[in-house]
Amino acid sequence: MQLFEPEEVIVERGSEASAIYRNLRNALPHIPFRIVDAVSTENGRIDFSAFSFGDAKKRLFLTRHKGEFLKKCPGSDGQVCCNYFVINFASNCPMDCSYCYLQEYLADNPELKVFSNVDDLLTEADELLTKHRRFFFRIGTGEITDSLALDPYIGFAREIVPFFAEQPNVLLELKTKSDCVEGLLVLDPKDRVVVSWSMNPQRVIDLDEHGTASLSERLLAARRCQDKGYRLAFHFDPIVEYPNWESDYKEMLDQTFSSVDWRRIAWLSMGVLRDTPSLKRIIRDRFPRTQLLTGEQVLCPDGKLRYFQPMRVDIYRKMLRWIRRAAPTVKVYLCMESKEVWEQVFGFAPSCEKELGNQMAPSL
Ligand code: SF4
Numbered sequence: 001m002q003l004f005e006p007e008e009v010i011v012e013r014g015s016e017a018s019a020i021y022r023n024l025r026n027a028l029p030h031i032p033f034r035i036v037d038a039v040s041t042e043n044g045r046i047d048f049s050a051f052s053f054g055d056a057k058k059r060l061f062l063t064r065h066k067g068e069f070l071k072k073c074p075g076s077d078g079q080v081c082c083n084y085f086v087i088n089f090a091s092n093c094p095m096d097c098s099y100c101y102l103q104e105y106l107a108d109n110p111e112l113k114v115f116s117n118v119d120d121l122l123t124e125a126d127e128l129l130t131k132h133r134r135f136f137f138r139i140g141t142g143e144i145t146d147s148l149a150l151d152p153y154i155g156f157a158r159e160i161v162p163f164f165a166e167q168p169n170v171l172l173e174l175k176t177k178s179d180c181v182e183g184l185l186v187l188d189p190k191d192r193v194v195v196s197w198s199m200n201p202q203r204v205i206d207l208d209e210h211g212t213a214s215l216s217e218r219l220l221a222a223r224r225c226q227d228k229g230y231r232l233a234f235h236f237d238p239i240v241e242y243p244n245w246e247s248d249y250k251e252m253l254d255q256t257f258s259s260v261d262w263r264r265i266a267w268l269s270m271g272v273l274r275d276t277p278s279l280k281r282i283i284r285d286r287f288p289r290t291q292l293l294t295g296e297q298v299l300c301p302d303g304k305l306r307y308f309q310p311m312r313v314d315i316y317r318k319m320l321r322w323i324r325r326a327a328p329t330v331k332v333y334l335c336m337e338s339k340e341v342w343e344q345v346f347g348f349a350p351s352c353e354k355e356l357g358n359q360m361a362p363s364l
Helices: 019-027 118-131 156-165 202-208 215-227 245-259 277-286 309-326 339-346 353-360
Strands: 008-012 033-036 059-063 070-072 085-087 112-115 137-140 170-176 193-198 231-239 265-272 332-334
Touching: 019 059, 019 156, 070 118, 085 118, 118 137, 118 156, 156 170, 156 193, 170 231, 193 215, 193 265, 202 245, 215 231, 215 245, 231 245, 231 309, 245 309, 265 309, 309 332, 309 339, 332 339
Parallel strands: 008 033, 008 059, 059 112, 085 137, 137 170, 170 193, 193 231, 231 265, 265 332
Antiparallel strands: 070 085
């Protein structure tokens, strides 16, 4: 995979003492660093809103995070939620998938930011996990960024994995479309860290997952992590329907299960392509050659567009059948789907998010 390299690193004053700053300086000695007082549209300071979404990804901005780091995953109205927590250690992503919802979600705030105050993040996580020792948490870092694509520069994994590896009531999930796992391979996850990949056939990667690792690079990275004691997860999401999707997805599943030991897979998820009317307009403008916009979609109660329900059920059932052939007892869930779809695919729907969270908790 071609590693992303920022054109410039812009550091908000006060972040120079952080470990992330040190890691960046060591990894990018040839890139210009600029210290600024603050980001503001006033007084001639940097105005990130002047950059297009694509241009904003070319510079890396290091700043302190002012709010809370840990949040419950917002889920989607009317859909079954999997009771997941997210840590936002960065915002936006150096890769550029056509369907990425961040194009809409971060439209007014597109700068590629990394937060320097990791010590505050760990303090917050420690308080939450200590206060609720009887509750089993799944916490992920890949909601508004990719968990590992910046890791070769920022070294975030080595700042947090040792902490989470010692916690009795959590699994930390690092979710990526990169193969940037070198930093993980020297750490001991002690069975508390899941490295997960969003997966698609190479055809979809070529057309719509720009700047990401190829399918075989993702699987090689997964194998290397598994060999070092990490649990794995795979997210077949977004599943894209097109002529011959079945043979491509079946082949991708065969490749996946022949590359890793499925018994050490913590969970799999499935979700079809979803977008919104305004995201579709952005995709059309930024990626006129995409093939994502050809299929018919319907507006769902949560305001998202998805394929027709019978088509979604058909896709999930087929995927599940192919998964079960290779990995009969692996845990599988649907991402952002309705109870009706759950029932038609699995024959049941979790009665509440806690039940689903418990189902996903691994035997440790
Ligand atoms: S890897 Fe994820 S966060 Fe990054 S551009 Fe693709 S969909 Fe967006």
